[in-house]
Amino acid sequence: MRPWPWYIAGPLIGLFVPALLLVGNKLFGISANLRHACAIALPRRADFFRYDWRATGSWNLAFAFGILLGGFVAGHFLMSSESTQLTADARASITALGVMDFTGLVPRELFAWRALATWQGWTMLVGGGLLVGFGAAYAGGCTSGHAISGLADLQLPSLIAVLGFFAGGLISTWFILPWLLGA
Amino acid sequence: MDMKRRADSAAARALVIYVILGLLFGIVLTKSEVISWFRIQEMFRFQSFHMYGIIGSAVVVAAIALQVIKRTGMRAMNGERIAVPPKTLGHGTRYWLGGTFFGLGWALVGACPGPLFALLGAGVTVIVVPLASAIAGTWMYGMFRSELPY
Numbered sequence: 001m002r003p004w005p006w007y008i009a010g011p012l013i014g015l016f017v018p019a020l021l022l023v024g025n026k027l028f029g030i031s032a033n034l035r036h037a038c039a040i041a042l043p044r045r046a047d048f049f050r051y052d053w054r055a056t057g058s059w060n061l062a063f064a065f066g067i068l069l070g071g072f073v074a075g076h077f078l079m080s081s082e083s084t085q086l087t088a089d090a091r092a093s094i095t096a097l098g099v100m101d102f103t104g105l106v107p108r109e110l111f112a113w114r115a116l117a118t119w120q121g122w123t124m125l126v127g128g129g130l131l132v133g134f135g136a137a138y139a140g141g142c143t144s145g146h147a148i149s150g151l152a153d154l155q156l157p158s159l160i161a162v163l164g165f166f167a168g169g170l171i172s173t174w175f176i177l178p179w180l181l182g183a
Numbered sequence: 184m185d186m187k188r189r190a191d192s193a194a195a196r197a198l199v200i201y202v203i204l205g206l207l208f209g210i211v212l213t214k215s216e217v218i219s220w221f222r223i224q225e226m227f228r229f230q231s232f233h234m235y236g237i238i239g240s241a242v243v244v245a246a247i248a249l250q251v252i253k254r255t256g257m258r259a260m261n262g263e264r265i266a267v268p269p270k271t272l273g274h275g276t277r278y279w280l281g282g283t284f285f286g287l288g289w290a291l292v293g294a295c296p297g298p299l300f301a302l303l304g305a306g307v308t309v310i311v312v313p314l315a316s317a318i319a320g321t322w323m324y325g326m327f328r329s330e331l332p333y
Binding site: 003004005006007008009010011012013014015016017018019020021022023024025026027028030031033034035037038041042045046047048049058059060062063064065066067068069070071072073074075076078079084085086087089090093094102104105106107110111112113115116123124125126127128129130131132133134135136137138139140142143144146147148149150151152153154155156157158160161162163164165166167168169170171172173174176177 | 202210216220222227231233242271280285290295316318322325
């Protein structure tokens with residue numbers, strides 16, 4: 001099975017913005033769940049986490065749980081055993097990083113538990129996760145909240161955030177990852 | 184008592200709708216390989232149109248739908264008038280600086296928050312590490328946010 005092409009997947013993703021607004025006046029965004037998780041686990045430590053997460057966050061946590069289920073359904077019942085359908089150029093560049101196994105959605109060598117035994121694995125998985133969580137909270141949104149909802153609503157702050165996402169992504173891709181993986 | 188139970192079951196029904204919408208979203212993310220670390224590399228190396236096509240067409244469709252909703256003054260199923268709150272720009276620092284931090288992590292992990300949940304569901308168990316780290320990163324922001332420039 002081929003991956004769904006961009007002109008099918010993109011418009012479908014865009015439809016989640018009106019769908020969530022029409023169902024419950026909710027703005028499409030995912031990273032607020034990270035804040036809700038803090039509010040649930042460590043509520044009294046900071047003002048930022050002292051709010052009624054049940055009232056404002058239940059819908060979003062349910063949506064995130066649904067994404068997890070969707071990943072399960074698609075990953076277990078709807079995927080072929082083929083590799084990610086990369087362009088030849090991308091395959092060559094990623095091979096040059098030392099990645100040999102293209103059979104999954106992520107490079108198995110780098111996304112294995114034993115990768116955490118190396119400082120490079122820590123930097124990617126722990127450091128990368130910290131940056132995603134800190135950056136999304138600081139910027140007030142992630143790819144869904146800023147790049148989709150915010151840009152679709154023509155909000156200048158979201159455009160600035162998206163330019164930041166790309167600046168950071170380019171630095172990691174062109175400088176940090178090649179250095180980390182010794183390529 | 185009866186009214187409370189009815190309100191609770193209405194709230195539970197609403198949550199089921201969000202779970203179903205999330206499930207559909209997770210399937211689209213997975214089937215289009217948006218959750219693939221390889222695809223994110225390909226995007227940041229400008230080697231394929233795939234991710235740009237997805238984000239670009241998603242924005243266009245969402246923008247048209249938003250304009251229709253706003254101009255016709257539609258209401259949500261729960262009766263609320265639909266409103267998208269504007270973000271405050273301030274000096275803009277939080278957007279470019281926070282955005283850059285986010286992007287640095289996005290390309291390292293190859294996943295933003297939505298795909299983290301989908302990857303975990305798809306069976307990449309080690310994703311609990313970046314997911315827990317992302318929660319820790321959000322917690323760090325909460326602890327230090329009064330020290331940061333906006």
